[in-house]
Amino acid sequence: MPPVPPPHVPVLLAEVLDALAIAPGERHVDATFGAGGYTRAMLDRGAEVVAFDRDPDAIDGGAALVAEMAGRLTLVQAPFSAMASELARLGKVPVDGVVMDIGVSSMQLDQADRGFSFQADGPLDMRMAQAGQSAADFVNEADEAEIADVLDRYGDEPRARRVARAIVAARPLTRTGELAEVVRRALGHRPHDKKDPATRTFQAIRVHINRELDELAEGLAAAEQVLAPGGRLAVVTFHSGEDRMVKRFLRERSGSEPAGSRHRPVAAPRHAPTFAAPARAVRAGDREIERNPRARSATLRAARRTTTTATQGTGGHDGGL
Numbered sequence: 001m002p003p004v005p006p007p008h009v010p011v012l013l014a015e016v017l018d019a020l021a022i023a024p025g026e027r028h029v030d031a032t033f034g035a036g037g038y039t040r041a042m043l044d045r046g047a048e049v050v051a052f053d054r055d056p057d058a059i060d061g062g063a064a065l066v067a068e069m070a071g072r073l074t075l076v077q078a079p080f081s082a083m084a085s086e087l088a089r090l091g092k093v094p095v096d097g098v099v100m101d102i103g104v105s106s107m108q109l110d111q112a113d114r115g116f117s118f119q120a121d122g123p124l125d126m127r128m129a130q131a132g133q134s135a136a137d138f139v140n141e142a143d144e145a146e147i148a149d150v151l152d153r154y155g156d157e158p159r160a161r162r163v164a165r166a167i168v169a170a171r172p173l174t175r176t177g178e179l180a181e182v183v184r185r186a187l188g189h190r191p192h193d194k195k196d197p198a199t200r201t202f203q204a205i206r207v208h209i210n211r212e213l214d215e216l217a218e219g220l221a222a223a224e225q226v227l228a229p230g231g232r233l234a235v236v237t238f239h240s241g242e243d244r245m246v247k248r249f250l251r252e253r254s255g256s257e258p259a260g261s262r263h264r265p266v267a268a269p270r271h272a273p274t275f276a277a278p279a280r281a282v283r284a285g286d287r288e289i290e291r292n293p294r295a296r297s298a299t300l301r302a303a304r305r306t307t308t309t310a311t312q313g314t315g316g317h318d319g320g321l
Helices: 015-018 036-042 056-060 062-071 080-090 104-110 135-141 146-153 160-170 177-185 198-209 212-226 242-253 286-291 294-296
Strands: 027-030 048-053 073-078 095-101 227-235 299-304
Touching: 015 036, 015 095, 015 299, 027 036, 027 299, 036 048, 036 062, 036 095, 048 080, 056 062, 056 073, 062 073, 062 212, 073 080, 073 212, 080 095, 080 212, 080 286, 095 212, 135 146, 135 198, 146 160, 146 198, 160 177, 198 212, 227 242, 242 299, 286 294
Parallel strands: 027 048, 027 095, 048 073, 095 227
Antiparallel strands: 227 299
């Protein structure tokens, strides 16, 4: 029989639950349902949960849990940027906590036919919602300058122009294996290199076609709107650019920007703080990393909502991962 794949383990689960401080009967949001790890743990603590995911496979996979929970779990197929409008539609605002696990899920990475990874060959897709522009559409239709800009902005690829030139020359590309090989040839690759040179390109294209940084900015602003006074926000990120966005958002919304200098004076606060000073960032310990290697790059940031009315607008981003 083929080996049974390991279960999808939520990263920093204990730490996320501590940050959410769930009391039985509270209403919480899992903004990224995925395989349901955070949601199950929140339900076990006695919470009512509204869980979001734009991937229809994730929503279908959670149907049995919805039935089992008999009204305590609501699944919504929508991006978490739509959190405020969807919760209002359902009559489920305000909420006592929101958790966001940012980026591609292990479940998506493990499915070759979704095209997120080059570890196994599959169609060049990468669409979280399984709709809209695919990765193949982008690499085959975008011009060289646009491809180079995406690789630089979202993948920090130092030789983005070389890779973009190679992609254009190799078109059409339809498989993950084809794209990975084009990038390896362009950059040079030894089989025993610690990091595959195609990693940055795949990350950049995925982030671009799924609007991941815009989604994060809009999702943070939506969480600010739906959280009740005293409500808790917990965000787990896996890339430095995403973490910078969350850190900046919480600093701005809590009024805890670093002190200025004679070169950069402190700006007068434009709005009373909507979050209390954020907790210190949390990262996985050695034991969790050994058990779940994905946790190595994870960072958790959390803060508690104040009584101030939410600001209008999004969290913004700084254009890079």
